Amino acid sequence: MAKEIKKIALLTGGGDCSGLNAVIQAAVKTAILQYGYEVYGYKFGYRGLYNNDLMPLTLESVSGILGRGGTILYSSNKDNLFDYQVEENGKMVKKDVSNVGVENLKKEGIDALVVIGGDGTLTSARDFSRKGVNVIGVPKTIDNDLACTDVTFGFNTAIDVATEALDRLHTTAESHHRVMILEVMGRNAGWIALESGIAGSADVILIPEIPYDINKVVEKIRAREERGKLFTIIVVAEGAKPKDGEVVVQKIVEDSPDPIRLGGIGNKLAADLEKLVKNHEIRNTVLGHIQRGGTTGTYDRILSTRYGVKAVELVAEGMFGNMVALKGDTIGYDSLENVIGKLKTVKPDDELVNIARSIGISFGD
C-alpha cells in the first residue's frame, strides 16, 4: 500500500552519465518536501545494497548538485547481486546473493527502492521487483538506446560535447584540407553519432545500424572535392561496422577484464582511408570519456528533474515494477518487464536518417 511508505532508498548503477545528480536531487526534494519520506542512498550501486552501505539523503546533502556530473552515491559496473562474485572457502565464486539485498532492505525498513541505471542495472531492478521488492526504475544511458522511453538523460549532454568537438575539428579540416574522423560512443546504437553528426555538420556518419562500404566513403570525399570542398568530416560510432568483416580491436593487456583498447573503428577507418585517399591527410580523434562527465547540459537538467520527481510520485502511488519514461512531450512510465533486453536502435528509415540524407550526409551505404 502506497500510504505506508515512510522510508525510501536510491541507488545509481553502471557507467557515468550526466544528469545522475539531477535525478537524485529532484527525487530527494520531492520525497522530503511533498511526501515527508526519509530518504537514503546506497553507495556504489548494488554493492552498497549488499554491504548495507547506506547514507542519509537530506535537502542539505543534495544542495548545489543539480548541474554537477557524476553521482554523489557513487556507482560501480557489473555488480549484479543475482550473479555476484564472493569468496567462499578461499576461492572467488559467483552466486546469487540477492537475498542479502532483500534482507538489508527489510532490516533498514526501506519501503521502496529507486534504481537509476541502464539495461544491466534495470534488469536487476526487475529481478528484485519479481522478488517482491518495491522498485521504481529510472532509465540511464548516454547512448539513448533503452526501449520504451524517447530520450534518456545524459544523451543530450553527450551530443553537446561531441558537437563542440566537431566544431573544433571543422576549422582545422577546412584550413588544412584534411579528412577528420571523430569516434564517439555508441556500441550498439548510433544515436550520438547521428545527432552530433547533424548538429556538427558532418559529411559522413557511420553507425552500427547501417554497415558501411569504405568505397562509398571515398566517393563522398571525391564528390566534395569536385565541388571545391577539399575537406571532409566523418563521425563514427564506436560500434560502426564495415560491410565486409569485423573490426579487430587490438588490446594491450589481453588478460585484463577491461583491456586497454588500441585501435577501434576510428583507427581502422583512418588506416583504410590513408591507403585510399593519398591527397589528404587523415586524422582520427577518439572522444572517449569526456562524453560522460562534467557540467550537465540544460536539456538533461530538466529531463533528469522530471524523471526524479516522477519516480517518487510513482512510489507514492504504489506503482512499483515500473520505469519512468518520456513519451513524446510527457513523462509517463512503463513496466520494467517490457523494457529489459530491448534495444532502441536507429532504424535505417528513421526520420533523422532521412533528414541527414536530405542535406547530403552520407551513411557510407
Added chain:
Amino acid sequence: MAKEIKKIALLTGGGDCSGLNAVIQAAVKTAILQYGYEVYGYKFGYRGLYNNDLMPLTLESVSGILGRGGTILYSSNKDNLFDYQVEENGKMVKKDVSNVGVENLKKEGIDALVVIGGDGTLTSARDFSRKGVNVIGVPKTIDNDLACTDVTFGFNTAIDVATEALDRLHTTAESHHRVMILEVMGRNAGWIALESGIAGSADVILIPEIPYDINKVVEKIRAREERGKLFTIIVVAEGAKPKDGEVVVQKIVEDSPDPIRLGGIGNKLAADLEKLVKNHEIRNTVLGHIQRGGTTGTYDRILSTRYGVKAVELVAEGMFGNMVALKGDTIGYDSLENVIGKLKTVKPDDELVNIARSIGISFGD
C-alpha cells in the same frame, strides 16, 4: 501542382533567434540536392519582397552557417506589406502593398515562398496564402509561445544562455548572501523563465501566467533563511505581473517608436524587495539580447535542420498554406489558418509547473 516547382524563395522576418541560419541551410541543401530547385532569398524579410531585393542561395552561400547566430538573409521588424508605410504625395501613409509582393514573385518566377518567422510574420504568410501565393511557414520565436508546435527553434539556446547566467549568479548569491534576480525574455509566456528556472536551480520563478504576490516571494526568502539558506535566486519573465496592479515602465525617449526601457519588472521587483527584505542585498540583472544571438545550441541546430528539410518537402508535395511543426517526437505540419493569433502560454497546471513546485520552487502565488 507540386511537380512544376522550379524556383523557390526564402525570407526571414521578426526579431533575432538562434537557428535561423540552420533552417536556411537545411532548406537550401534539400531544395538543391533532393529536388534540383533554384533557390533565392529575399533580404530583410517582406521589405525585400516589396523591393524585389533578391539574392541567389547556393550550396556555397549556405556553407558553414549551421551554428552561426543571426540570419544571412537579414531581417526586419514590423514590415507588414498588408499595412506598409510608404510615401505618398510627400507624406508617410500606411497602405496595403501586398500586390507588389505578389507581382514580384510572378516577375521572378518564384513558385513557392518559405517564410520563417513568428506570429506577425506568419500572419502575413497566411494572408499571402489567401491571395494564392504558394507559402510554407516555419515557426520562429525564442519565447516558444507559438501555437500548434511543441517547440520552436531558438528557445533551447535561449534557456542555455539564461541557465548559464543563473549558474554564474548562484555562486555570488551564495557567497554574499544576496537575493539575485534575473529578468529573462517572455512578454506573454513564461517558458524561458520556467525552464531556465528549473535548470538553473532558481528558488522563485515569476511568469506572466501566474500573477505573483510580493509577500509570497518574501515568505520564500524567509523560509530559506530558516533552513540556513541565506540567499535566494529569482528568475522573472519580462511580462510577469504582480497580483495588484501594473508595472509602470519608465522610458527615456518617450516619442521614440521603440523607446529605451528603464526599469521593467526586474527593477520593480528589486525595488520592492529592497524595502521588504532589509537583511539581504538585492541585485537585478536584465539578460536582454544575449538570449537571441550567438552560437546556436545543439538541440536547436537539429530542430532547425528538421524544420528546414520538412519545409521544402511540403513545397515538393504542394502542401501550401501550412506551417511545419513539432508534434511530440516527429515533424509534422499544421494549417497557417490554425496557428495565427493563438498563444501557447504556460498553463498553471502544466507538468513543468508541477515539477517545479514538487522540488520546492515558488511561483509567488
Added chain:
Amino acid sequence: MAKEIKKIALLTGGGDCSGLNAVIQAAVKTAILQYGYEVYGYKFGYRGLYNNDLMPLTLESVSGILGRGGTILYSSNKDNLFDYQVEENGKMVKKDVSNVGVENLKKEGIDALVVIGGDGTLTSARDFSRKGVNVIGVPKTIDNDLACTDVTFGFNTAIDVATEALDRLHTTAESHHRVMILEVMGRNAGWIALESGIAGSADVILIPEIPYDINKVVEKIRAREERGKLFTIIVVAEGAKPKDGEVVVQKIVEDSPDPIRLGGIGNKLAADLEKLVKNHEIRNTVLGHIQRGGTTGTYDRILSTRYGVKAVELVAEGMFGNMVALKGDTIGYDSLENVIGKLKTVKPDDELVNIARSIGISFGD
C-alpha cells in the same frame, strides 16, 4: 620570526570575483602540505574577525573548489573594523573596533592572516599590519585596477563573459542592422571594456579614462555605413563619461544604502543615439553580475593558484605587510603601504589603446 608560525587564518572581503576559491585552495594546500600549518578561515571577511566566527580549513574542506565561483569563506562589503557600525546605548554608531580583531587573533593563536580583497579590504589589511598583525595581502578586483600588480584574478574570467556576450550580440546586430551597446563593469578603470572590446570585435570602446564625444560615436556609425557595414557594436564601461557633463543615474529607492540603479551610462548612450541615429534600432544590454561569478576561467585558475601558494610562502618567510603581485611573468610581492589608494587606470597611450586604434576601433574621442 617566521619559524614560529603554526596557525594561520584566511579571510575574503569585498565583492564577488572568480578565483577566490582557487586562492583559498592553493593557500590551504600549501600551508598544510609544505609547512604543516593549521589553517582557519574567518567567515564573512572582517565581520567574522570581529565576531570570531572561525572555521577550520582542511584538505577535505577545499577539495573540488578550484573552478567554482564565489568563496567558501563568504564575504561582505563595507565591513571596516577601523570604522565599524556597532550598537551603543541603543544607537548605531561607527567606531574603531580593530582591537577586537587583534584580540581575537591572539585568543585563537593565529600567527598570520592572509587577506584576500580589493582596495578597501587591503586598506584594512595595511592598518592591521601597522598594528603589528602579521598580514599578507592577495589582490582581488575584477576591474584589474589595483596598483603594483600586472593582473588581478577574476579579471580574465570577466572578459571571457563579456566577450561571449559581444559574440552573441554581434550576430543580432549584423542580421538586424542595429547599434548594440554592452555596458560592462569598470567604474574607474576601463580595462574590462578595453580587453573585451578588442576580443569581441567592438567598433567603439568607451572608458572612463577617455571622455567621449557622442558626435564622434555617430561619426563612426556613419563611417561604417559608408563601407557597407550597417551595424555597430559599442562596449561601454559603467564609469565612462561624456566630455560634456555628468551622467545622472536615476534611482528607484533613493533612501537605500545601495539603491537600484535605473539607467546608467549604457541607457544614456542608447537614449542619446536614439535621437541622433534614426536609421538604426539601438539596443542596450547591461551585463551586470554575471561578470562576477560562475565557473572560473583557465587563466584565473592558474593565476589564483600562484597567488595562493605565494601568499603562504611569504608567511613562511616572515615577509609580512606585503601583497603578492604579478610582475611580468613572475609572482613577486609589493608592500601594502605602496599599493593602497593607487588606481591602475588605462593610460590614453597604453599599448592596448593603440592596438585598438590601429585596427580601427574608436574611443569616441
Added chain:
Amino acid sequence: MAKEIKKIALLTGGGDCSGLNAVIQAAVKTAILQYGYEVYGYKFGYRGLYNNDLMPLTLESVSGILGRGGTILYSSNKDNLFDYQVEENGKMVKKDVSNVGVENLKKEGIDALVVIGGDGTLTSARDFSRKGVNVIGVPKTIDNDLACTDVTFGFNTAIDVATEALDRLHTTAESHHRVMILEVMGRNAGWIALESGIAGSADVILIPEIPYDINKVVEKIRAREERGKLFTIIVVAEGAKPKDGEVVVQKIVEDSPDPIRLGGIGNKLAADLEKLVKNHEIRNTVLGHIQRGGTTGTYDRILSTRYGVKAVELVAEGMFGNMVALKGDTIGYDSLENVIGKLKTVKPDDELVNIARSIGISFGD
C-alpha cells in the same frame, strides 16, 4: 627603406592553431587603415609562394574572422622551398626552389612578407631574410615552446580545451573511483600538460622534461587512497617519457609519411597501471586535434591581435628579419636569427612546476 612599402603579403604555415585568423585580421586592418598598404595572402603557406597562388586581403575579406579557428589563407605542413619536392625527369626529387619564391615576390611587387608559423616555417622565414627578402615573423605553436617569446597564441585556447576535458573527467573519476588519464599535446615541451594540469586539478602531471617512474605514480595513487581519495587524475604530455626506456608507438600504416599512431604514452601508461593498480579501473583519453581548432579563446584573440598589429608596425619601420614577441607585459621583437632551433622547454625548477608541487601535484619523479 620603410617608406617605400606599398604592397605586403601574408602567409600561414604549419599545423593548425587557434588565433591565426586573428593575427591575419589585425595585420590586414592595420596595414590598410594605418599605412594604406595593399595586402595579399599566399594560400597554403610557402606552397602558395612557389605557385604564386595569391589572394587579395581587404577589410571585407577579414570581416568576422577574429574568433574563428583555422586560417583563411589555408596552411600546409612541410612545404620548405629550400628543400622542396618537385618532379624532374619523371622522378620526385628534393631541391632548393627558394629562388622561385623570391622571383614571385618581385614579379608581384610584394615589398614585405609577414610569415606566421612555428619553428619550421620561421626557419624558412629566416632563410628568405638572408636572401634579402623583407620578412617579419609571427610565432605560432600551441605547444608554447618557441624561444624568445613568453607566450605563443593558440596555447591558451589549447589549455582551455584540455582543462574543460579534465573538468569532465573529474566527475566520472570521482563517482567511479577511477584513474583517468588525459593525453595532451606537447612532444618536446610539457607546457600544455603543466598549465592544464594545474587548472584542471590533476593529481599527476607527466611531461617530457621530467622523466617519470611508474612506481612514483602508483605511490601517489596509494597516498590519495589513504586520504580517502579513491580516484586520481593524470595529465600526460604526448612526449612524456618513463625513466627507463622508450615508448614504442605502434603504427597501423607503417609506410605512410604520417602513420596512424596506435598507442602512444597515454595507452602505455594505462597498460602499465592496469598491471600495478588492480583496485581501480584505468581509462585513457587522447584529446588530439580538438586542442587545435574551433572558437579562439579571449586571451588568444587579444594576443594574436597584438602580434598582428605589431608585425605590420615592424614592416612600416623597416625592422625586417625580426619576429614579434611577447616580453612580460609588452609586445616587442627579436631577431629571427636568435629564435630558430631553440626550444623553450619546462625547466625542472620553473615557477609553475614548484607551484604544482606546492599544492601536492606529483611529477612522477
